[in-house]
Amino acid sequence: MHVHDFRAGVRAWIHARGDELIAAVGDDSVAAQLDHQRRVQRMLFDAGWMRWGWPKRLGGLGGSPILRAVLGEELTSRALVHTASWSMHEVLGPAAAEFGRPELVEEIFPRLLRGDEFWCQGFSEPEAGSDLGSLRTTAREHGDGWLINGEKLWTSFAQHATRCVVLARTGEPGTRGISAFLVDMDTPGVTASPLRTMADVDEFCSTSFIDVRVPAHRLLGEINAGWRIAQYILSCERGPIFWQRGAWLAHHLGMLVGAAQDAASQTVLGEAYEMLWAFRARSKATQDRIALGDLPGPEASVDKILIAAADQAVFDAARALLPGVIEADDTPLGRAWRREWAYSRAATIYGGTSEIQKDIVATRLLGLPRSA
Amino acid sequence: MAGVIEATERDLMTQTLRRLAEEFDGVHLSKALADFGFGQLLDEAPREAVSALFDALGRTGSMSPVLQDVLLQPLTGLLEDVTGACNIVLPGIGATLSGSLDKDVATLRGLVIGQRPAAVLLAPVATRGSVAWVSVAGPSALATRAVAGLDPALAITEVGAAGVAVAMVSSGEQASALWNAVATAGRRALGYQIVGAVGAMIDLAVEHARNRVQFGRPVGSFQGVRNRLAEAHVACTAAAAALELAWEADDEYLAGMLAKSLAGRSARIAATHCQQVLAGIGFTAEHPFHHYLARALVLDSILGSTAELRRAIGQQLVSARSIPRLVEL
Secondary structure, X not given: OOHHHHHXXXXXXXXXXXXXXXXXXXXXXXXXXXXXXXXXXXXXHHHOHHHEOXXXXXXXXXXXXXXXXXXXXXXXXXXXXXXXXXXXXXXXXXHXXXXXXXXXXXXXXXXXXXXXXXXXXXXXXXXXOOOHHHOOOEEEEEOOEEEEEEEEEEEEOHHHOOEEEEEEEOOOOOHHHEEEEEEEOOOOOEEEEEEOOOOOOOOEEEEEEEEEEEEHHHEEOOOOOHXXXXXHHHHHHXXXXXXXXXXXXXXXXXXXXXXXXXXXXXXXXXXXXXXXXXXXXXXXXXHHHHHOOOOOOOOHHHHHHHHHHHHHXXXXXXXXXXXOHHHHOOOHHHHHHHHHHHHHOOOOOOOOOHHHHHHHHHHHHOOOOOOO | OOOOOOHHHHHHHHHHHHHHHHHOOHHHHHHHHHHHOHHHHHHHOHHHHHHHHHHHHHHHOOOOOHHHHHHHHHHHHHHHHOOOOEEEOEXXXXXXXXXXXXXXXXXXXXXXXXXXXXXXXXXXXXXXXEEEEEEEEOHHHOOEEEEOOOOHHHOEEEEEEEEEEOEEEEOHHHHHHHHHHHHHHHHHHHHHHHHHHHHHHHHXXXXXXXXXXXXXXXXXXXXXXXXXXXXXXXXXXXXXXXXHHOOOOOOHHHXXXXXXXXXXXXXXXXXXXXXXXXXXXHOOOOOOHHHHHHHHHHHHHOOOOHHHHHHHHHHHHHHHOOOOOOOOO
């Protein structure tokens, strides 16, 4: 499948489906958002679009991962799905495909693609944020499996998820004693307690694991090789996910064009578009490299810094160009703007803070001596 | 396909151009480039030629009249009747055009950069709400001033003359389209030159941060210093990516403005952060840093500073009523 044909096909399909793909207005809960996504995803799966770019053995139709970036872009640039929830199969799917036991992955992956399953990411902990390598959740050998104990934090969509990729300590302190597991969220001992964001959205959770039994075949990769898997997952995030998030930002910037009538407003609009273009231009090169089979390395920290800056620039522009909407508009549209504006405040925090990214740039790309 | 050359050939060309830019400056560099066959390269593979040469000029701090060849390239069809070399008058800093025209008498105000001996000056001027291209023969008779300014080595000539008899070269929609094409060609070239200078500033500051020891350790191990240099690198990388896409975007004019604006942005960020990291030594005349700073900031102001370009970019989005993707995967 050629990328041009794929894009044209997806666009024609979206056009033909029309209003069927548009979420109902009114219920802006995360549950409604995921219900809508599940419905759209099932339609995309049945039409085949959802399967392109994934290996055939996992229920895909093969082809370049670029196709997934194109699909995400065509969906999020029309706000047919929400970029945050549309990201999750992209964050975790490739790692499960790469490191999961083949029999397991071949069984469950088609369900992930069809939208029957939704996965979440159990990385951060109360005491392990930027210093992820110091995480304390443990996995101890127990019978012919594992027993997991600990607490995860900021696990997005955990209360709605079927499975979770959990990082847990299986060995020495630091990054060399960590393993990754694919844990069923309905296992006894797993409790996802929603936390509200400053946007008043219960998007993420505190998720506790108390004596959670995990079968041996749920280990991803080798024992104590979890850090590599975590790096792989973060690296995947710089691919199709960033591309479709950029498209989501472009969609929102497009809603501001009509509001920029005077010179000062046009400058604000131009600046936000410029920041978005800085990201898109950079990300284009990254996507092209991924298409050739490269996995983004430390240089993708540049992409992360740029998309966070673009994200905040776009929603800062919204606040400037739609006076009073963020602060005082209680219509569904006003609430949607407020929610996205608030979410953009976290863009420099989630997925590795901008400070951590700059540290990587300084050490790995500029060759500065490691920080004290 | 003409205009595409092999990677190994391109690397070799880049190295050669870098070496020539290091070794020569001004008219000597022009001669060396002519011997190298740069004119033919510019015709056959403009993207490779412009990106390699202007990055090298930025990195080495040299300047070349070849800028005039790059600016003139979109006008080739117009200039069949013009004999001898031409120089283009670019709008002065803060201006959008290089003067105004009333009947066949013009007021010219603008800058010639990369000047060479030339029998004719060409200028885009305002006339009744649109753009016209005019030519002036015998420009030596015009009032000009050699600009010293922030960057004397750039050798800018300021043109400022009223009541000049000119010949109309192009008018109407054609003139406007040609001005957009010339401005885009210039923005790309100067964008590469700025990014080259920014790269040189970052290299100097990184080298300093690795070697300069305070409190018993290299200053490059302090987070405040590391963050500044990382930010400069990120801005420079973004501008370089935007310049690459300025050749393949479906709206080259808009992509040219974006690339130039991002190059200028990287110049301001790098100038501030690298200067701070280089501290006292970077403030001295003997250290090369200030040459790059001056070059990058002066070029930022030519053909639209970031502030001016952001406005123009925003205006274009408003008239298009959309957010163009510009490139697809």
